[in-house]
Amino acid sequence: MLDLKMVLEHPEEVEQRLSTRGGSLDLSPLRELGARRRAAITERDNTRAEQKALSDAFRNPGLTPDQREELRQRSRALGERIATLEGEVARIEEEVRDVLLNLPNLPHASVPVGTDASDNVVLRTVGTPRTFDFTPREHWEIGESLGILDFEAARRISGARFVVYRDLGARLERALAAFMLDLHVSRGYREVFTPFVVQRDCMVGTGQLPKFAEEAYVATDDLYLIPTAEVPVTNLHRGEILEASQLPIRYAAWSACFRREAGSHGKDVKGMTRVHQFQKVELVKFVAPETSYEEHESLVRDAEEVLVRLELPYRVVSLCTGDLGFAAARCYDIEVWLPGQNAWREISSCSNFEDFQARRANIRYRPAPGEKPRLVHTLNGSGLAIGRTIIALLENGQQADGSVRIPQALRPYLGGVETIGP
RNA sequence: GGAGAGAUGGCCGAGUAGGUCGAAGGCGCUCGCCUGCUAAGCGAGUACACGGGGUUGACUCGUGUCGCGGGUUCGAAUCCCGCUCUCUCCGCCA
Numbered sequence A: 001m002l003d004l005k006m007v008l009e010h011p012e013e014v015e016q017r018l019s020t021r022g023g024s025l026d027l028s029p030l031r032e033l034g035a036r037r038r039a040a041i042t043e044r045d046n047t048r049a050e051q052k053a054l055s056d057a058f059r060n061p062g063l064t065p066d067q068r069e070e071l072r073q074r075s076r077a078l079g080e081r082i083a084t085l086e087g088e089v090a091r092i093e094e095e096v097r098d099v100l101l102n103l104p105n106l107p108h109a110s111v112p113v114g115t116d117a118s119d120n121v122v123l124r125t126v127g128t129p130r131t132f133d134f135t136p137r138e139h140w141e142i143g144e145s146l147g148i149l150d151f152e153a154a155r156r157i158s159g160a161r162f163v164v165y166r167d168l169g170a171r172l173e174r175a176l177a178a179f180m181l182d183l184h185v186s187r188g189y190r191e192v193f194t195p196f197v198v199q200r201d202c203m204v205g206t207g208q209l210p211k212f213a214e215e216a217y218v219a220t221d222d223l224y225l226i227p228t229a230e231v232p233v234t235n236l237h238r239g240e241i242l243e244a245s246q247l248p249i250r251y252a253a254w255s256a257c258f259r260r261e262a263g264s265h266g267k268d269v270k271g272m273t274r275v276h277q278f279q280k281v282e283l284v285k286f287v288a289p290e291t292s293y294e295e296h297e298s299l300v301r302d303a304e305e306v307l308v309r310l311e312l313p314y315r316v317v318s319l320c321t322g323d324l325g326f327a328a329a330r331c332y333d334i335e336v337w338l339p340g341q342n343a344w345r346e347i348s349s350c351s352n353f354e355d356f357q358a359r360r361a362n363i364r365y366r367p368a369p370g371e372k373p374r375l376v377h378t379l380n381g382s383g384l385a386i387g388r389t390i391i392a393l394l395e396n397g398q399q400a401d402g403s404v405r406i407p408q409a410l411r412p413y414l415g416g417v418e419t420i421g422p
Numbered sequence B: 001g002g003a004g005a006g007a008u009g010g011c012c013g014a015g016u017a018g019g020u021c022g023a024a025g026g027c028g029c030u031c032g033c034c035u036g037c038u039a040a041g042c043g044a045g046u047a048c049a050c051g052g053g054g055u056u057g058a059c060u061c062g063u064g065u066c067g068c069g070g071g072u073u074c075g076a077a078u079c080c081c082g083c084u085c086u087c088u089c090c091g092c093c094a
Helices: A004-009 A011-019 A028-057 A065-101 A139-146 A151-158 A168-186 A200-206 A230-237 A289-309 A356-361 A386-397 A408-414
Strands: A121-126 A190-192 A197-199 A223-225 A241-243 A249-258 A277-287 A314-318 A330-338 A343-354 A364-366 A377-385
Touching: A004 A011, A004 A028, A004 A065, A028 A065, A121 A289, A139 A168, A139 A386, A168 A190, A168 A249, A168 A277, A168 A289, A168 A377, A168 A386, A168 A408, A197 A200, A197 A230, A200 A223, A200 A230, A200 A356, A230 A249, A230 A277, A230 A356, A230 A377, A277 A289, A277 A386, A289 A314, A289 A330, A289 A343, A289 A377, A314 A343, A330 A377, A330 A386, A343 A356, A343 A386, A356 A377, A377 A386
Parallel strands: A190 A249, A241 A364
Antiparallel strands: A121 A314, A197 A223, A249 A277, A277 A377, A314 A330, A330 A343, A343 A377
16 A cells, blocks of 8 residues: 555656556545545644633633533534534545555666566576477476376366375475575574464555455455465464564565465466465564665565575566556565476566555564554465475476486485386 | 364563553563573563654654544544454364
């Protein structure tokens, strides 16, 4: 959420910067609401001050009954006026909030301007895609032929876009979670484990709601299945004032993630590139504003380290304004090379939200004792999506005989297994 | 699921025959003093939000906020109603 005061003070700049995301935008209704809000608040406060003065006059013991009655009448009239104005302010503020909650974040100045993914900028490519002396297969073929991925079973129990892991596949899922968490913890992240369902406020806090309601699974009791651990972990500090000495706070969290994928009919229907439930290790940071862009760089490096250790070729892409997520001020995607699909595919998305989420979730810190609290900056990134990591391991590690080589770093987590064979 | 207790500032904790309570006291923190280190002591300060003025985050004025919402009243942290949450005991349970 953007700051109302800032938007009202710099409307042209906000319009201009938001317009780089594509689509048209007219802030004039918001500006009009802002003016009405201010007028109503001023009048309400002035009327209250008047009533307060009358109340004070009441304490004068020398009043005659007539005078008392007159004061009572006047005060009551003011009270009615105040009630009216209070209703008006509340109504206007709700409208303002409605507009603000649906406004995306301002892209940072360093974000390349563009309309879609083709305008994204590749920052670096790390590792070299392997050359094959056979035609590399896609992950679902490999996984099914090895008996470690079972899409048929998943369809039977949960429907389309789910996957069942078996045997070393199931163990691989578990091994990767442990491997990633251990790596991040060794680099300064605190491991945290949170619920997979959250209350509505959390979803609003991180920006999934109200705009993207159709993407979320809703349980009964107004609980939502989390689409990423970002939601519960970021909301861990909702409503708090943190001490400057606590910052930066860095968390690593493993969780299942649930997504309806409502807008992606027909996309990635084969395999498990796009499924309704996957597991992910998420990195979340709470930092002082001055440091958030450095922290963004180091966040990506931390995610990249997983790929380096797993010997997977990847590239880092800076999303252009048109491709940037709703809440992000800047976002780097990490794309892993998939020889079976002959394509780079997103395996991590690392964003700096600046104070966009912090304002929604009211997460602040005190820069120094005695100073006024300020909003923190929040960041998060996948470190990594486990399902897609398995895809990458299968496609990059496949060998002519149908087996898959497991990278060195992962073997201790798989009880020393070096290859997964049929 | 049953019974009871409670929700006050960064934390702890006073405050119920309604007014001068944003709220005693303590802790913590900040600044200063004192003490030749340390510890102790003394003094001052220390909530957040919104709106106005302004040297436009110094400062200043106004208003609101004692879990949330509503009611009574000229006026409510204090009275009434509803809700939410937390804790304790019992039951059930991975």
